[in-house]
Structure formats: C-alpha cells, structure tokens
Amino acid sequence: MKKERATIHDISKALGIDSSTVSRALNDSPRVSQKTKGLIIKKAKELGYQRNSLASNLRTNKTHTIAVVIPRISRYFFSTVIAGIEETAHEAGYNVLICQSLDSIDREKKIMSTLISNRVDGIIISISMETTDYKHLEAYQSLEKPIIFFDRPCFLKNCSNITIDNVHASFMATEHLISQGCTRIAHLSGSQKIELYRQRQKGYMAALKKHNLEANAKHIFESGLSEEDGMASAKKILELKGIDGVVSANDTAAISAMKYFKTQGVKVPEDIAVVGFNNDPISAIIEPSLTTIHQPAFEIGKMASRTLLEQMTDNLKEQQISSTLLDSELIIRSSSQKK
Amino acid sequence: MKKERATIHDISKALGIDSSTVSRALNDSPRVSQKTKGLIIKKAKELGYQRNSLASNLRTNKTHTIAVVIPRISRYFFSTVIAGIEETAHEAGYNVLICQSLDSIDREKKIMSTLISNRVDGIIISISMETTDYKHLEAYQSLEKPIIFFDRPCFLKNCSNITIDNVHASFMATEHLISQGCTRIAHLSGSQKIELYRQRQKGYMAALKKHNLEANAKHIFESGLSEEDGMASAKKILELKGIDGVVSANDTAAISAMKYFKTQGVKVPEDIAVVGFNNDPISAIIEPSLTTIHQPAFEIGKMASRTLLEQMTDNLKEQQISSTLLDSELIIRSSSQKK
DNA sequence: CTGTTAGCGCGTTCAC
DNA sequence: GTGAACGCGCTAACAG
Numbered sequence: 001m002k003k004e005r006a007t008i009h010d011i012s013k014a015l016g017i018d019s020s021t022v023s024r025a026l027n028d029s030p031r032v033s034q035k036t037k038g039l040i041i042k043k044a045k046e047l048g049y050q051r052n053s054l055a056s057n058l059r060t061n062k063t064h065t066i067a068v069v070i071p072r073i074s075r076y077f078f079s080t081v082i083a084g085i086e087e088t089a090h091e092a093g094y095n096v097l098i099c100q101s102l103d104s105i106d107r108e109k110k111i112m113s114t115l116i117s118n119r120v121d122g123i124i125i126s127i128s129m130e131t132t133d134y135k136h137l138e139a140y141q142s143l144e145k146p147i148i149f150f151d152r153p154c155f156l157k158n159c160s161n162i163t164i165d166n167v168h169a170s171f172m173a174t175e176h177l178i179s180q181g182c183t184r185i186a187h188l189s190g191s192q193k194i195e196l197y198r199q200r201q202k203g204y205m206a207a208l209k210k211h212n213l214e215a216n217a218k219h220i221f222e223s224g225l226s227e228e229d230g231m232a233s234a235k236k237i238l239e240l241k242g243i244d245g246v247v248s249a250n251d252t253a254a255i256s257a258m259k260y261f262k263t264q265g266v267k268v269p270e271d272i273a274v275v276g277f278n279n280d281p282i283s284a285i286i287e288p289s290l291t292t293i294h295q296p297a298f299e300i301g302k303m304a305s306r307t308l309l310e311q312m313t314d315n316l317k318e319q320q321i322s323s324t325l326l327d328s329e330l331i332i333r334s335s336s337q338k339k
Numbered sequence: 340m341k342k343e344r345a346t347i348h349d350i351s352k353a354l355g356i357d358s359s360t361v362s363r364a365l366n367d368s369p370r371v372s373q374k375t376k377g378l379i380i381k382k383a384k385e386l387g388y389q390r391n392s393l394a395s396n397l398r399t400n401k402t403h404t405i406a407v408v409i410p411r412i413s414r415y416f417f418s419t420v421i422a423g424i425e426e427t428a429h430e431a432g433y434n435v436l437i438c439q440s441l442d443s444i445d446r447e448k449k450i451m452s453t454l455i456s457n458r459v460d461g462i463i464i465s466i467s468m469e470t471t472d473y474k475h476l477e478a479y480q481s482l483e484k485p486i487i488f489f490d491r492p493c494f495l496k497n498c499s500n501i502t503i504d505n506v507h508a509s510f511m512a513t514e515h516l517i518s519q520g521c522t523r524i525a526h527l528s529g530s531q532k533i534e535l536y537r538q539r540q541k542g543y544m545a546a547l548k549k550h551n552l553e554a555n556a557k558h559i560f561e562s563g564l565s566e567e568d569g570m571a572s573a574k575k576i577l578e579l580k581g582i583d584g585v586v587s588a589n590d591t592a593a594i595s596a597m598k599y600f601k602t603q604g605v606k607v608p609e610d611i612a613v614v615g616f617n618n619d620p621i622s623a624i625i626e627p628s629l630t631t632i633h634q635p636a637f638e639i640g641k642m643a644s645r646t647l648l649e650q651m652t653d654n655l656k657e658q659q660i661s662s663t664l665l666d667s668e669l670i671i672r673s674s675s676q677k678k
Numbered sequence: 679c680t681g682t683t684a685g686c687g688c689g690t691t692c693a694c
Numbered sequence: 695g696t697g698a699a700c701g702c703g704c705t706a707a708c709a710g
Contacts, residue, residue, distance in 0.1 A: 005482070007687060007688080008687075008688070008689095009687080009688095017696080017697090018696065018697045018698075019687090019688080019689095019697095020688095020689075020690080020691095020696080020697065020698080020699095021695085021696055021697075023687095023688065023689055023690090024689085024690095024695095024696090027689085031695065031696085032695070032696085033695060033696095036695085036696085048478075050452065050455045050456050051456045051687095051688085052397075052456065052458065052686090052687055052688070053453075053456045053457045053458065054393070054396045054397045054400070054402070054457075054458055054686085054687080054688090055397050055686070055687035055688040055689085055702095056687080056688055056689075057393045057396075057397075057688095058391075058393040058394050058396075058397045058686090058687085058688075058689095058702050058703070058704090059687085059688050059689045059690080059701085059702055060688090060689070060702090061393070061702080063393070065436075072422070073412075073418050073421050073422050073425065074415070074418045074419045074421075074422040074637075076413070076415065076418075076620075076621075079412050079413045079415075079418035080413045082412050082413075082437065083411070083412050083413040083439070086412065086437065086438075086439055087439075090439075095436055095438075095453065095457065096436070096437050096438075097404075097434055097435070097436055097437075098421065098425065098435050098436075098437045099425075099434075099435075100422070100425055100426075100429075113389065114392075114434065116389045117389055117390045117391065117392040118392045118393075118434065119391065119392065119393055139387075139389075143344070280620070281415075281619070281620040281621040281623075281624055282415075282620040284620075284624055285620055285623055285624060298413075346702095346703060346704085347703070347704070347705095348703080348704095356680080356681090357680065357681045357682075358681095358703090358704080358705095359680080359681070359682080359683095359704090359705070359706090360679090360680055360681075362703095362704060362705055363680090363705085366705085370679065370680085371679070371680080372679060372680090375679085375680085390703095390704085391702090391703055391704075392704095393702085393703080393704090394686090394702070394703030394704040394705090395703075395704055395705075396686095396704095397686050397687070397688090397702085397703080397704075398685085398686055398703080398704050398705050398706080399686085399704085399705070399706090400686075
C-alpha cells in the first residue's frame with residue numbers, strides 16, 4: 001500500500017541518463033537539449049514524479065514561502081490584506097504562511113524564531129501593539145532576507161513600509177469634525193512609543209492648529225485603546241464637559257466610547273461626534289453611525305507582496321527601500337452637523 | 340557583513356561533543372544527561388544557533404506544517420475557521436499554510452500539487468464548488484498523510500468530516516418559515532453533484548413532508564448560487580406567483596434574490612421571507628432582515644485542527660475516521676409572521 | 679549515556 | 695551537452 005515516491009534517480013535509472021541532467025531538465029536549464037528534456041519530462045509524468053521541495057530547499061536555502069505576521073486573522077482588514085498578498089505571491093509561485101501574534105510581543109518573538117528556523121524567504125508584518133524594540137526582527141534580517149511592514153509603520157533599517165498616510169488621515173478625520181461644527185475635540189490616542197499612534201496624534205494636532213482651535217493636553221487620552229480603555233476614556237471625557245467631538249486612534253476604543261456615551265444619555269453623533277480608524281463590517285453593524293477612516297486593504301496586500309517579491313529576487317536591495325503611502329478614505333455614515 | 344549561521348557542528352566542535360549528541364540534546368531527547376544538555380543549550384545560545392528546519396525536514400520527512408485550502412480567505416466564515424485552526428495548531432508547534440482555491444478546480448489541483456511537493460504534514464480543506472472528483476486529493480493521500488474536510492462534506496475514503504448537520508439546519512430553516520405561516524416555499528439549491536447541496540435540499544424536503552406541504556419540483560431552483568443565479572431564480576420565483584418563502588442554500592444567492600424582490604416592489608420578509616446560510620457580518624449590513632443559519636466557525640476550525648493533529652501523530656488511523664457534526668444556530672433578525 | 683556511520687533527495691561544482 | 699562526485703544540516707540506527 002505504501003507507495004514510494006519517485007525521485008530524480010528513478011527517472012535517471014529508467015532513462016540511463018545521469019540524475020544531474022534530470023535535475024537540470026526539470027529546472028528547465030538551458031544547458032540540456034530539448035530532446036532529452038522532452039524525454040525526461042515525459043518519463044517524470046509517467047512515474048508520477050513530484051519534486052521533493054524539502055531536498056531542494058535544503059540545497060538552495062530557499063523555500064518559496066513568505067510569511068505574514070499579523071495580530072489577528074479574523075479581522076476583516078487583515079484577512080483582506082492577506083487575500084491581496086496571496087494573489088500576488090501565488091502568481092509568482094510563492095506560498096503564504098500565516099502567523100498570528102495576537103498583539104503579544106512574546107508570541108511575535110516565538111514566531112520570528114520559527115520563521116528563522118524555517119528559512120522563509122521574506123516576511124510581511126504588522127507588528128504587535130507591544131513591539132517597541134526590534135531585536136527579533138533584526139535576527140531575521142541577518143539572514144539577508146527582506147521584511148516589509150504594513151499598517152503599523154516601523155522604520156527598521158533597510159525595510160520598506162506600506163501604509164496609508166496616517167498623519168493626513170487623522171488630519172482629515174479631525175477636520176471633518178471641525179467642519180461639522182465641533183470646537184472641543186478630544187483624541188483617544190495610543191501609546192506614543194508606537195509610531196502609528198504618534199502619527200495619528202500628529203494629524204489631530206495639525207488640524208486643530210490649522211483651524212486655530214486650542215490644543216489642550218487634557219483633551220488627549222493615551223491608553224491601550226482596548227474596549228475597557230475606550231469606556232474609561234469616555235467617562236473622563238464626559239467629566240470634562242463641553243467636548244463635542246472625538247477622534248479615536250482605533251475603532252475598538254471608538255465603539256466602546258460610543259456605547260458608554262449612549263448609556264449616559266449622550267447622543268451620538270448629535271452631542272458628541274466620533275471618528276474611528278479602520279473599522280470592520282462588523283463594527284458597522286454594532287455602530288452604524290460611526291464615521292471612519294477606510295484603508296484599502298486588498299491594495300495594501302498586493303503592494304506589500306509586490307515590494308517583497310522585488311526585494312527577494314533582485315540584489316540591489318539598498319536602492320529599493322521605500323515608504324509607500326496608499327490613499328485612505330473617510331467614510332461618513334451619518335451627519336453630525338452642529339446647529 | 341554576511342553572518343554565517345551556526346550549525347550543530349559548530350557547537351559540537353566548540354564543546355568536543357559529537358554532533359549527534361548535540362542534535363539529541365537540542366531535541367530534548369531523554370537519552371542525553373542533564374549536564375551535557377545544559378552545556379549544549381548554553382553554547383547554542385552563545386553562538387546564536389537556530390535550527391535549520393530545512394535539513395531536519397529533509398531527514399525526517401516531516402515539515403510541522405499543515406495546509407488550509409479554502410475558497411476565499413476574506414470571507415469572514417473562513418478567516419474565523421483559520422483563526423481556530425491556527426490556535427490549536429500553533430499550540431502543538433505546527434505552522435499553517437494558507438491556500439485559496441477561489442472555487443476553481445484548476446487552482447485546487449495546482450495547490451494540491453505544490454502541497455505534495457512541500458510535503459505538508461496534513462491538509463484541512465473546504466473543497467471548491469467545482470470539485471466533483473478527487474484524484475488530486477487521493478494523490479496526496481498516497482503519501483500516507485491525512486486530509487480533513489470541513490464545511491463542504493466529502494466522503495473520501497479514510498477522511499474525517501467536520502461540518503454542521505446540514506440536513507437538520509436546512510430542516511430548521513424551512514420549518515421556521517412554515518411556523519411563520521409560509522405555505523409555498525421555494526428552494527434555491529446548488530448543484531446536486533455536490534454533497535453539501537444534496538444535504539441542504541434533503542432537509543428542505545423533509546420539513547415540507549413533515550408539515551404535509553406539497554413538494555413541487557418546480558419550486559426547486561438548481562443553480563451555481565452566484566449573484567446572477569440568485570437574480571435569475573428570483574425572477575422565476577415571481578413568475579411562478581404565490582411563493583411566500585425561500586430557503587436558499589447559500590447567502591450570496593439569498594441576498595441577490597432579496598435585492599431583486601425589492602426592485603420589483605415585493606416586500607421582504609412580509610411578502611416573501613428568505614432564509615440563507617452562513618452569512619457574513621457584511622451581508623447583515625447589506626440585508627439586515629435576512630434570517631440565516633449560523634455556523635460556529637471558530638469551533639469548526641479548532642475541531643478540524645484537533646482531529647488532524649490526532650491523525651498525524653497516532654498510527655491507528657483506521658479507527659479515527661469520523662464525521663463530526665457541530666451545532667448550528669438559526670439567527671432571526673426580523674419576523675415575517677403571516678397574518 | 680555518547681560516538682560512529684550513513685544517508686535523506688536534490689543541486690552544483692567540476693571535468694570531459 | 696552530459697556524467698561523476700560531493701555536500702547542504704540534520705538525524706536514525708547501531709554500536710559501545
């Protein structure tokens with residue numbers, strides 16, 4: 001019952017041709033005549049030969065596999081990015097390995113370690129919320145293999161970033177609230193150790209400044225942006241009194257803040273308008289009135305994959321390092337125009 | 340700049356211990372003393388050693404990788420299943436390779452071929468809509484490695500299935516409409532070559548029979564269940580006159596049928612109530628009134644992964660072949676009670 | 679408990 | 695254009 005798999009040696013013996021020639025033929029080397037190539041390929045099919053990539057990988061130190069490291073695959077944004085990555089990678093003959101960090105630095109470190117062991121040819125990653133130093137990423141880089149960051153920017157040496165223009169997006173979001181008549185706008189911000197949240201806060205500040213609104217440090221609530229954080233910040237916002245708009249650096253906090261406002265009898269968006277980032281279809285069900293920044297997930301995935309493929313195949317790495325900013329879009333589901 | 344990676348030989352030389360002992364120590368074999376183990380592990384860290392899985396894989400013919408083959412990752416159902424698979428697999432030290440068939444048999448065949456080349460240790464698959472014969476799957480089986488089917492049942496020899504009880508779910512859906520007062524219920528059915536759709540049709544028929552409703556072949560619309568198919572079937576349903584309920588074998592067709600009904604001034608669910616299968620958050624946005632069968636995606640993923648892991652590690656394959664039916668749930672978002 | 683031997687299946691030198 | 699020989703890094707099998 002146990003079928004032994006055919007190897008190049010089997011077809012070498014069957015044909016009386018050396019196995020090295022068989023190998024070359026199967027790799028379509030130009031150094032083998034069309035005649036013998038034909039013969040070999042025919043015999044290969046006949047024997048049901050399937051290349052053993054394991055052996056090939058060991059020899060060439062390439063796996064034709066790229067890894068995607070993300071916080072959570074079931075978030076619509078990330079699964080859509082992966083769809084984009086997969087499409088591009090698949091066309092180029094690459095496999096895609098999925099790894100979830102669950103926003104834990106420990107898991108991310110473990111993942112990097114197995115990716116090094118497995119010698120994946122490249123990595124596309126949205127770093128975990130807890131990631132503030134990059135030794136585990138640099139260890140991978142020392143294999144001379146490329147890393148691409150997306151969604152959450154990271155200016156590691158020799159790495160490309162594929163993100164939206166977060167400063168601009170946050171600016172747009174804030175300006176939208178101002179155009180709706182908001183004058184005292186709070187910001188649910190994330191840790192300022194994280195570049196992403198620095199950028200989003202920067203955009204918020206810039207919009208206030210442009211419109212001559214007071215930038216009050218008390219209006220900025222830095223937190224982990226979890227559901228509980230959103231609740232807690234919302235509570236503080238109400239205690240402050242007079243806040244009429246909120247720009248949240250993510251959707252989780254935005255939605256839980258909105259929930260809290262409602263439980264306190266505060267109307268959204270009439271009394272306080274809220275803008276969030278990057279929200280899923282599912283948050284649209286929970287809070288249909290949330291205005292949000294939409295990221296072009298599929299395009300981000302394709303671009304990340306394309307960039308990675310380039311860096312894997314060419315040797316001119318140095319020149320190619322880039323930061324690509326894709327367009328985002330403000331999606332307005334309900335008006336909050338102040339009288 | 341190019342750092343050479345340390346191998347077991349480097350740490351073997353550095354310590355004057357044979358490389359095979361080093362290998363055993365690093366694999367935590369009980370046949371190495373704690374003392375030397377400690378020494379070796381310490382030295383390994385010192386040299387920044389990271390196992391080369393490629394070599395290990397070649398030797399053991401195992402990859403510690405399982406593949407998930409699905410139609411589309413960006414569908415919420417599938418990405419959630421993957422989350423479940425990943426959780427279980429990761430705990431057990433396995434990697435997860437993602438492959439999208441895009442419901443194309445040709446792509447599925449290619450995928451199977453590369454999975455054979457890559458010697459993944461097991462496969463979890465929801466077969467494509469176009470898959471009606473299974474040679475490409477049997478080729479993989481001949482490597483003596485297990486395949487688990489989920490979502491779309493497939494009774495290939497020696498393979499386990501993890502699905503909901505489709506007959507029962509479809510029965511529930513149909514009975515729900517009957518309880519709402521529907522008496523002429525149509526069925527948007529899929530190809531009867533596909534087991535999944537046979538089962539769903541069976542449940543529909545059974546419910547009609549139980550409640551002494553006429554089972555009319557004209558009320559069954561077999562199609563590819565695409566958006567266009569949904570439209571076309573909806574049109575035919577209206578031409579039939581008198582239909583007051585529709586059980587659709589998937590959500591895509593259900594939603595497009597509902598859309599068509601509305602364009603024709605038919606009220607949903609008042610005039611015609613519709614029940615779909617397996618719908619995403621996103622379809623709930625498009626059609627908030629759609630009643631639907633909900634599958635426990637995360638649980639399905641965990642169960643599939645667990646079953647696969649068992650079959651990969653044990654040798655008693657024969658005994659373990661099983662069909663696991665997980666519970667599904669009817670989610671009712673709006674009443675369609677007939678007067 | 680540890681060392682020795684012998685490959686896993688392929689790709690890459692070299693020769694010719 | 696083709697063949698012979700070697701080795702990628704690791705581990706199974708067998709000694710001792």
